[in-house]
Amino acid sequence: MLTISPAVRKSTNLIYNFAQRESKARYKRSLLGWFWSFANPLTTVAVYGFVFGIVYGARAPITDNGNAQNFGLFLFCGLVSWSSFTGVVNGCMGWLASVSDLRKKIYFPTETALLGGAAANAVQTALEAFVLVVIMAVLGNLSWTVVFLPIALILTMAFGLGIGFIVSVLNARYRDIQYLVGILLNVSFFLVPIVFTIDLVPEHKWGLPIRTLVAWNPPALFVGIARDGVYFLDAPSGAKLLAATGWAIVSFSVGWVYFRARSMEISEEP
């Protein structure tokens, strides 16, 4: 029989509460509610699709059966993973800040606020992924490799949480961190092959193996695995999966240990 320790049950209950609060608060007092969570990625897809696909005439890579060859869809595959990553990293700072006053008055494990926020973020990501899969199914561009989409998204989430744990603690001390992180994320967006394909990146430049660096950085791996699964319908290479899993585990564990070591200090920040 499965027995759950009271501490774990308490934490799960709290995570659920924070997740619910995050979901509710996000679209409070808005008429269209959850519609907005689609509006953002869809307009991004439309705008980038227009600029790169039509203005620049970029050809999207050929998909498995050629039906889904569309720059917008190519982008969407990358954006699902990327926006979940930025959502978690930015979110962690906000979620911690929003409970720091509370934490000065009552004890609760602070990480539950971040995990709850991440859970709400995961629900939104799952909805986006669902829309993507439905579109691909309608176009007939679907195979068993679709299982790599959730795998990529789970790894993205773990990796993002690890970074989020660290930056949220730093941000509690210096509010500059949130602006710095915002800028770094904006820059990274263009360093990850989301709006371009990896073969457009020169192999070497300034004496650096640029293409390898771009291809093997963690967000690019997650984006790549997601795209392999739902766009190219190819199983990603073992090396790619291994590297992505490694990044996710290292980031999450380091972040977790750091957060646990520092989170008691949150209540003493002035």
Place this chain on the structure above:
Amino acid sequence: MTIGQIAVEDVSKRFRLERNRPSSLKEALLRIGRSRDVDDFWVLRNINLTVEPGSFFGLVGHNGSGKSTLLRLMAGIHRPSVGQISATGRLSALLELGSGFHPDLTGRENVFLNGAMLGLSRKHMADSMDHIIEFSGIGEFIDEPVKIYSSGMYVRLGFAVAVNVDPEILLVDEVIAVGDEEFQQRCMNHMNMLRERGTTIVLVSHNAVLMQELCDTVGWLDHGRLLELGDPTSVVGSYLDHVASGGDNTLTTRD
């Protein structure tokens, strides 16, 4: 470890007061290499005490003597800098106005959140909800965000939650003084009821009569040290004598 017991063993608590603390990353970077202007402020020093299960414990002392910090340590909000502190059992704390309430959530949502923080299931909280609303006398405001509550309403709801979650340990700071006479009376009655049920209660108050009436044991804190511990009448008596004699109550960060 016995349920309801609070053991404070040789606890000291230091707060760092950083003068001209860098408030931004830029300032912090500019100061790398320079010595930090840090003052250690010992709020509590070598506190030893045990609150027995089911007893009513009172803390007296001037403002800034460390009473609230000791309460926060008992509640697990801060970690002691030195020593050990353990509070065994479900602990409910009413430390300051609206403690444990999130301003943007409604009263009802806050009740659920508080319950979750205390490790109680949603169902348990849903079952106690009517009773909490009735006890607090907050009426339809329960579905409004707590930020619009008056200070009296905050305390009413806070107290209603704190005592209705079936605590094994209840920590109460001066807050109930905010409520009106009628509400204060209701709080007293309820605390007496909890005490009869075997709940350990720790109360901080300046009301000497109240302390002598309610407490089994009283501790007197002065500048972070536990000066006296024992029978309420004699401890509160010597505290009052000290106040009357114009004892040194200035707040200081240095000593």
